[in-house]
Amino acid sequence: MPVIVVRTENGFNAFYNTCSHRGGCIVQERQGTCLGKRLICGYHAWTYNLDGELLGVPDSRDFDGLDKSKRGLVKLRCETWGGWIFINAAPDAEPLQQYLGVLPGQMAQFDLDKLSYITSYSYDVACNWKVLMDAFAENYHFVSVHRGSVGLPGPKCAVDHHGTVMSLFKNGHSRNILPWNDGFQPTADVSEETGFSMGMGGIADIPSVGPIPRQFVTAFTAFPNLTTPVYANGFPLLLFWPTGINTSRFEVIWFGLPHGESALPEAWKQKIEAFNFILDEDLTYLPSVQLSAESPAFRSIVLNYQERRIYHAHEQIDRVIGADQIPERLRVQQVLAPFVE
Ligand code: FES
Ligand SMILES: [Fe+2]
Known part of the structure; x- marks a missing residue:
């Protein structure tokens, strides 16, 4: 399951590495720096911020009625213990420390x-x-x-x-x-x-x-x-x-x-x-x-x-x-x- 983990001002966010357009792989590198704090899909360059919100769609006039607020990246649970990051695909799981x-x-x-x-x-x-x-x-x-x-x-x-x-x-x-x-x-x-x-x-x-x-x-x-x-x-x-x-x-x-x-x-x-x-x-x-x-x-x-x-x-x-x-x-x-x- 390809996952992206990004460092944010408040900690970390984790997303499925799957674009909300046609499932393109957003990140192909194993690690790196998000220039401009943006994640840009490699397929048609849809652009997301580090909270996974969809910000930019090239040629957006050709998407009739596209609601960008519903096309963000899908988040995963992301918690830390002792400097290690734990990703959890179950949204209702109990908190990591517990x-x-x-x-x-x-x-x-x-x-x-x-x-x-x-x-x-x-x-x-x-x-x-x-x-x-x-x-x-x-x-x-x-x-x-x-x-x-x-x-x-x-x-x-x-x-x-x-x-x-x-x-x-x-x-x-x-x-x-x-x-x-x-x-x-x-x-x-x-x-x-x-x-x-x-x-x-x-x-x-x-x-x-x-x-x-x-x-x-x-x-x-x-x-x-x-x-x-x-x-x-x-x-x-x-x-x-x-x-x-x-x-x-x-x-x-x-x-x-x-x-x-x-x-x-x-x-x-x-x-x-x-x-x-x-x-x-x-x-x-x-x-x-x-x-x-x-x-x-x-x-x-x-x-x-x-x-x-x-x-x-x-x-x-x-x-x-x-x-x-x-x-x-x-x-x-x-x-x-x-x-x-
Ligand atoms: S699949 Fe990501 S922009 Fe098209
Ligand atoms: Fe052994």
């Missing part, structure tokens, strides 16, 4: 307004977005999929997935707190078995971060498609976008304290390289899950206690769709409400 519930409060320790964009990249993955999202909602797969990095079985394993504390929040959001294994130092240790290092040294911590993200691998999930493993010295937003029934785009956007250099500092490169090594382990495996899920042998899913964040999100998917829209045999039984904080 929807996010406890997440902004818990993320406030990262002083989001003071962080800078560090870098971003994306992967096209041959699996449904939920296959991708589910893989980032449990640690049960670490000892197998991540045995080459953080999940090496035995005492040298970086993390102790049995010690995970999960919290389920309203609207399908959740939090995951995973302990490092006894004595494992994520800023310095290198696995003797695999040579893997978390590459976390050499980057300044965000001073306001509290003890939990400093001592545990902490991750927040904002339903439906945002997960962020938050490290004290910076973190990636992981976004899971559907691009088809069995394809998705996985976007990774890093934030941290401004580093003041024109190029990415070496310490950041190492941290991101280590993180991407772990991601590659997931992304190499997950397309096979999609293929397998399309097999007639795939009848249903059994989830364990360590996978309850997955169940929580899928309950919410059913609530959003509406149970009456879903065939009974495919419905997720609504059972977790008593455990939602």
Whole structure:
């Protein structure tokens, strides 16, 4: 869905990138400056202001009875949290801050307004977005999929997935707190078995971060498609976008304290390289899950206690769709409400 976001004197506006004349694409550039604070359609040059009002129509005498006030751009809901812009196509959705519930409060320790964009990249993955999202909602797969990095079985394993504390929040959001294994130092240790290092040294911590993200691998999930493993010295937003029934785009956007250099500092490169090594382990495996899920042998899913964040999100998917829209045999039984904080 092509969308335009513009900065205005009062904040931001978002519109469908669709001209009210014949649906031409208004903006084709990925980013830029609106000269004269105008948006001009590339097809026949209808002109809109940054509130989406139609101002100018070339040869307007040839449009008999055209009411310009009814031909503005179609707006989308546009709200911000921590310097990030959220677009919502549902005009009646609850306000963003209310929807996010406890997440902004818990993320406030990262002083989001003071962080800078560090870098971003994306992967096209041959699996449904939920296959991708589910893989980032449990640690049960670490000892197998991540045995080459953080999940090496035995005492040298970086993390102790049995010690995970999960919290389920309203609207399908959740939090995951995973302990490092006894004595494992994520800023310095290198696995003797695999040579893997978390590459976390050499980057300044965000001073306001509290003890939990400093001592545990902490991750927040904002339903439906945002997960962020938050490290004290910076973190990636992981976004899971559907691009088809069995394809998705996985976007990774890093934030941290401004580093003041024109190029990415070496310490950041190492941290991101280590993180991407772990991601590659997931992304190499997950397309096979999609293929397998399309097999007639795939009848249903059994989830364990360590996978309850997955169940929580899928309950919410059913609530959003509406149970009456879903065939009974495919419905997720609504059972977790008593455990939602
Ligand atoms: S489609 Fe935009 S001006 Fe014609
Ligand atoms: Fe993983």
